Amino acid sequence: MHNLPATDPELDLAALIQPDRVSRRLYTDQAIFDLEMQRIFGRAWLYLAHESQLPREGDYVTTWMGTQPVIVVRHKGGAIHVLHNRCPHRGVMVITDDHGNTGNTIRCGYHGWTFRTNGELLLAPMRDAYANRYDMQDHACFGLSRVPRVDSYRGFIFGSLAPLSYPLPELATFLGEATHCIDRIADRAPAGEVDVSGGVHKYLIRGNWKAQVENLNDNYHPPFSHACTTDETTQRQFRRRYGDDSGVHLDTSEQNSKWDSVLAQGLDWGLSYCGPLPFNHEKRGGPLYDAHHSALAAKHGETHAEEILTDFFHNVIVYPSVVMQLASSHVRTIRPVAPDYTEIRVYPIKLKGAPEEINRQLIRYLNITHSAASLIQSDDVEMFRRVQGGLASQGQEWVWFNRHMEDDQFRRGGGTSEVVMRNQYQAGYLRYMEEK
Numbered sequence: 122m123h124n125l126p127a128t129d130p131e132l133d134l135a136a137l138i139q140p141d142r143v144s145r146r147l148y149t150d151q152a153i154f155d156l157e158m159q160r161i162f163g164r165a166w167l168y169l170a171h172e173s174q175l176p177r178e179g180d181y182v183t184t185w186m187g188t189q190p191v192i193v194v195r196h197k198g199g200a201i202h203v204l205h206n207r208c209p210h211r212g213v214m215v216i217t218d219d220h221g222n223t224g225n226t227i228r229c230g231y232h233g234w235t236f237r238t239n240g241e242l243l244l245a246p247m248r249d250a251y252a253n254r255y256d257m258q259d260h261a262c263f264g265l266s267r268v269p270r271v272d273s274y275r276g277f278i279f280g281s282l283a284p285l286s287y288p289l290p291e292l293a294t295f296l297g298e299a300t301h302c303i304d305r306i307a308d309r310a311p312a313g314e315v316d317v318s319g320g321v322h323k324y325l326i327r328g329n330w331k332a333q334v335e336n337l338n339d340n341y342h343p344p345f346s347h348a349c350t351t352d353e354t355t356q357r358q359f360r361r362r363y364g365d366d367s368g369v370h371l372d373t374s375e376q377n378s379k380w381d382s383v384l385a386q387g388l389d390w391g392l393s394y395c396g397p398l399p400f401n402h403e404k405r406g407g408p409l410y411d412a413h414h415s416a417l418a419a420k421h422g423e424t425h426a427e428e429i430l431t432d433f434f435h436n437v438i439v440y441p442s443v444v445m446q447l448a449s450s451h452v453r454t455i456r457p458v459a460p461d462y463t464e465i466r467v468y469p470i471k472l473k474g475a476p477e478e479i480n481r482q483l484i485r486y487l488n489i490t491h492s493a494a495s496l497i498q499s500d501d502v503e504m505f506r507r508v509q510g511g512l513a514s515q516g517q518e519w520v521w522f523n524r525h526m527e528d529d530q531f532r533r534g535g536g537t538s539e540v541v542m543r544n545q546y547q548a549g550y551l552r553y554m555e556e557k
């Protein structure tokens with residue numbers, strides 16, 4: 122599983138990834154993509170699912186770790202296992218639905234081998250044929266392989282394919298400051314936990330996975346990429362959520378320096394977050410806001426409730442696989458399929474214990490902004506397609522991330538700075554890729 126592909130003898134990572142620019146080959150080259158799947162997606166903590174998607178024994182979600190299919194399943198007694206979705210017999214994917222309940226067992230559709238939900242082989246039909254020569258209880262040969270590291274934070278389940286010898290910290294340490302962002306999302310639920318079982322938007326983009334990851338904390342692009350989604354004169358979008366009677370004010374004037382007032386903060390392992398957007402202010406007050414505030418105040422007290430409802434960040438990237446947003450509350454996963462194909466999944470994060478209308482509005486809002494046919498996300502998707510198209514050109518070698526190169530403090534800059542992308546390459550990408 123951990124055999125690395127033959128490395129291109131010409132592949133000199135330090136030459137391809139410089140402090141202020143990276144080679145176009147990172148977005149187009151199959152050998153580099155294969156190495157990324159082994160060394161980045163084969164090692165990092167990757168987001169897999171949320172516990173609310175698996176409330177009962179036997180509930181499962183299928184997903185991918187890089188290009189490898191896995192099953193996240195709740196076993197007897199409540200433990201969650203992450204199993205490779207690959208029959209040990211002849212290689213069939215044992216579950217193909219996105220989610221469901223498999224009872225106590227998982228049965229392969231090809232020849233009927235049947236496994237417990239912890240991956241152990243329960244029975245192989247007409248077993249006598251294997252005689253005594255094989256120990257069918259030998260899990261390494263005949264069980265559904267388990268992903269070696271699985272952990273969760275506030276119900277968000279992560280796994281890592283890294284062998285235990287790889288120096289990956291525990292999940293909470295890996296998340297570092299990002300835990301505060303995840304706490305804030307979960308604390309907004311008066312019940313203290315969120316619900317990510319509200320459906321999903323899925324789409325394939327014709328672009329490299331890094332184009333999406335680099336876009337998430339990029340506050341240089343909105344005045345241009347998203348100009349078409351706002352009214353030219355009022356700079357207003359559409360009604361957003363409770364307390365907002367007039368629509369989001371998304372200022373797309375080209376010289377708008379307010380975007381630079383947004384904090385961009387890189388973290389260890391290529392993680393990052395950005396501060397609240399300058400035009401994202403929701404008005405306080407109104408019956409729904411008040412009901413939400415009261416429910417939180419009953420649990421946390423007035424002052425803390427106020428704090429919880431204040432946006433201190435816009436979104437947080439747990440590099441390389443997921444971003445979570447606070448105000449437009451959702452989880453967005455990034456799954457590389459090929460150098461020029463990436464699957465995106467967007468799951469609304471519902472707030473347990475909040476007035477139901479808030480959760481309904483959230484889903485309506487995400488339908489408008491983040492579905493395949495949305496007003497905002499489709500602008501970005503079109504840009505990723507154009508990036509991939511442009512990088513087919515060999516007229517220039519470099520993709521530049523040098524904006525505010527001289528001004529940034531360590532890993533920190535203004536919104537239009539490209540410090541976060543530089544941090545993704547230096548603290549994340551290279552760290553994983555350089556280790557053999």
Ligand code: FES
Nearest residue numbers: 208210211229232
């Ligand atoms: S491939 Fe699964 S039982 Fe044969």
Ligand SMILES: [Fe+2]
Nearest residue numbers: 342343346501
């Ligand atoms: Fe965008």
